[in-house]
Amino acid sequence: MADDTDKRPDPDALLAVAQKEEASKHRGRLKIFFGAAPGVGKTYAMLRYGQEETNKGRDVVIGIVETHQRSDTQALADTLPQLPLRSIQHRNVTLEEFDLDAALTRRPGLLLLDELAHSNAPGSRHQKRWQDLEELLEAGINVATTVNVQHLESVNEVVQAIAGVRVRETVPDRIIEEAEELTLVDISDADLLQRLKDGKVYLGERGARAMANFFRRGNLIALRQLAMRVAADRVDLELRQFRAENAESESVGLRERLLVAIGMNADDEHLVRAGYRLATAMRCPWIVVHVDTVKGLLEDAQAQAWLWSNLHLAERLGAETVRLTGVDVVAEILAYAKLREVTQVLIGQSQGMRRYLWWWPGSLLGRLLSHKRPIGLTIHPLPTRKDVSKDSQERSRQYLGMVRSEKQRRQQKQALAIGVAAGVGMSLLGLGISALVGLPGLFLLYLVGAVVIALYFGRWPSVAALLSALASFYVFGLSRGLTATLGSLLSFAVIIGVAVLISQLVARSKEQESMARMRERRVRNLYTLVRALSRVHTIAEVLSTAAEQIHSTLGITVSFWLPAGNDAALPLQFFPPDQDPGTHREALNSAAVWVFQHRRSAGMGTDTLSSLPALLLPMVNNEQPLGVLLVSDLEIQRTPVDWFRYLETITRLIAAALETARTAEIRSEADLRLQVERMQSALLGAVSHDLRTPLTTILGSLSTLDHLQDKLSEAEQRALILDIYGQTQRMSENIERILRVAALLSGGTELKKEWVPLTEIVGNARRERQALCEGRPFTVQIPKDFPLLYGDPVLLTQVYSNLLENACKYTPAGSAIEMDARADEREIFLCVADNGHGIPPGREEQIFERFSQVKPPVGTGGSGLGLALVKSIVQLHGGRVWVINRLSNGGARFCFTLPRVAPPPPPKEG
């Protein structure tokens, strides 16, 4: 290492410190009172600390403290204000729990929260108190709490080994790491035992005897050592951090990165914990990797469950988890290790026979050892015992919601009954044919029968069939003539062996087949979903398509919450909009807000709000919450095995599609704004043109009247007055239209869309243009039962009115005007045709631009605003507009479209 770099702070370390400081500005500070066992005085120490802080003027409040009727602790607690507890009714028992929401509302300067490892009563928001703690810290509330060493997740096994007690209530180690301060509350083991003798230690109501076992001197010494070690590690970490910040580091050193390779066994849990300890000791990031192989994919659901629960555990312990796919496990791991610049690899080695096969060319260990790239290798021995701890099994099953259903159990019983009946049946058949085929034939019959049953009903029904066949074989006296009973028994043993073997093979291959089929179907479903989502463009379409697809493939109904506004922020609104979450509406709505804010799933099968009868998953894209997906309970139980993960994948897909749709909607809004701006600039020109022209005539006529009144005849004067009248009306109309355009532009794009019959729109427009179109033959062709239009009636009338004005103004007087309408599935086509001279070829597009007029006849004088207005109104409605010259009669045919929308509910008669 070069000299000049020695005393400089490590930039990465500085950055980490800066980030931590940034985060802790908002995050609450955590102080932990840490002890080796119950009774060492943690609660008392915490309360003392609270009292001191109160004296310093801090707002200290007790969230929950268990004094266990110890007078000195109780007296201390009474000096501090306490938040009221929350009562939870559970199976006729009223439980009192810490009230998280009250604490969040109260926002004390320091909150005292006893017994961090506590499990909350069912019905609480979180399963564990440490989750409450995390939410408090996230909300910026400072907390002091107490923890015993045996509750730490990473030392869980060690404690089990020391004390022989499996501690179920655990706290993730990161809580300890994230704490600002860790205070070790320590008394000697002799003192603690004395306190126990004096009855000063509360052991809980039920497990008093078990706990008494726990309090053996040997245990206590070991636990005390463990607690001190954890505290010492923590101090060591602080020292290193201090040195890194203050450039006291001896050497910068190489960045380590640990990779832990896990398989699909329950035992890999130990590997994950070992990885955690190793990574903590090396202070390096760690990755837990699993390689999915074809063989792995065909493993049964239990193995899948273990894998997922172990990956979940790894995540909780702070690892990054990765699932790779490949044929060659070792190659995949090595490639990934190279990619991520991994320096250390941790693998497990089982203690069975296979450990002697490390030199075998295909073994993981052998190939890692012979790898060219220098990589640190740690081998962790895995326990040999096959009995997986019951609760880890339970946990993984719960995690995947794969508890066997009532129906499956019933089917299994039925299959066994069928097996027994079939066995008897075979013997009956044997009675009939034994004379013909003899004993060997009879045994062959049994064998075939057993295989057939194995094929259709599985292993155990097949065994049941053979056993019942064996029994009936003797009952029916088929064994007569058999020289030795021993011989027949032997034959049966062989048949049973063969049948079991075959049924095993059949069952395995059936399982594999169904697994493979399920996976294939699942991939195909995902593919269909992606394809369906890629075809839709609006947020509403994305959501309804997703709900439809999930319903048709998984058979479950999902609904959503989305931010009500355009920006991804609260409040949320439910989708589909005409429904709500149904029962538990309030609870679900507030859970949705929590999920949205914290971007974590909640409800059934998760750690948060697990008593809710539904599952809520956050839809997140690029760290940004876009909404919440809801699956309600009945449906969860119907879903296939690893639905949770599958739903997560689907949710991610939907989130991505949502983001795309949102961006597109924002963009189309921007396009619309651009169009509006372009129109605005043209409007000014229109105003001057449209108003000045008639004003000129009015002014001229009036001055003529004023100056030349004597020289004008009565009739001439009357004509001038009518001129003024006409021009004034024209000006008035122009103003009306300009105002309409201005409103359209300034009011943004808000259309007042309503359901309206086309006939009414056409009628309105004709009435508006009655005077102008006087004396023209009209044909109006609107099919009977024509669908209602969905649009702004005022603006649609304007469209027709302008088209009629055009048709009447620019065609010879008395020529016919034709209006017609038709509709297909997607659009409604509306046309106005005249019998004039048509549009000069090549100008069909141009005439929709502002101030564009085709050969204005003398005396008509329009501004050219009319068709431009038509175009913008139609475009605002999502339609198109065009003009063509008619081939047969001559003249022009103006057409526009409106998107066809599903019709509204019809009115009620009576």
Added chain:
Amino acid sequence: MSTALLLVEDDQAIAQFLQRALAADGRYQLEWQASGATAQVALRQRRNHGKQPYAAVLLDLGLPDRDGLELVPWFRKESPETVLMILSARGQEADKVQALQSGADDYLTKPFTLAELLARLHAHLRRSGVSLQQGPLQVGNWTLADQTRCLHIGEREISLTSKEYQLMRVLLRNAGAVLPHQRILSAVWGPAHADQTHYLRIYMQKLREKIEPDPNQPQYLTTEVGVGYRLVIASDLTDPLQKP
């Protein structure tokens, strides 16, 4: 004796034009107030002096002291029998609907012609004499029989369905006045359906098919675009000057 009208309008030119024109017509006597406050005083004073209330109030919305829209409910409450007609340069349909909803009888957008004003006034003053009791409803040569649900227009007899009858009844009772969509919907379908404008549109279409000579170009059941409907019975709403 001429009928007393009150004009509340801050623009002197318009006020003068109307006073001259109505004086020339001879049937009406127009009083003019230039602000909302003075108009309120004038209305109260007239009542306190025991005189007949104004037959109609012509109210401009852009008053110097306050928004005319706020005055509409006040006038309606103070003098329920007076015809309240809005004159305003605000052409927005939302303003019209709001004024009509809060109790105005009609709405004329500036600019308007004298003929238009006179025709509307005439129609409203005639209507204010129509009785509101149950029983057959008669306006002009239109009669609506409540037993048979039959509408007679002169010699023609048209039978109506139950909803059509209810709708017709509301329209006939307010013949000549603009009825906003919401008001008709609440009266016929109930307040819960006040936003289902398509109900109304579909039924108006049905009525037109039964009543109008050309349903595509209605002359009786006319649409006030973006606002509501108006039943026009006599030909007193046509503007004589518009026909060359």
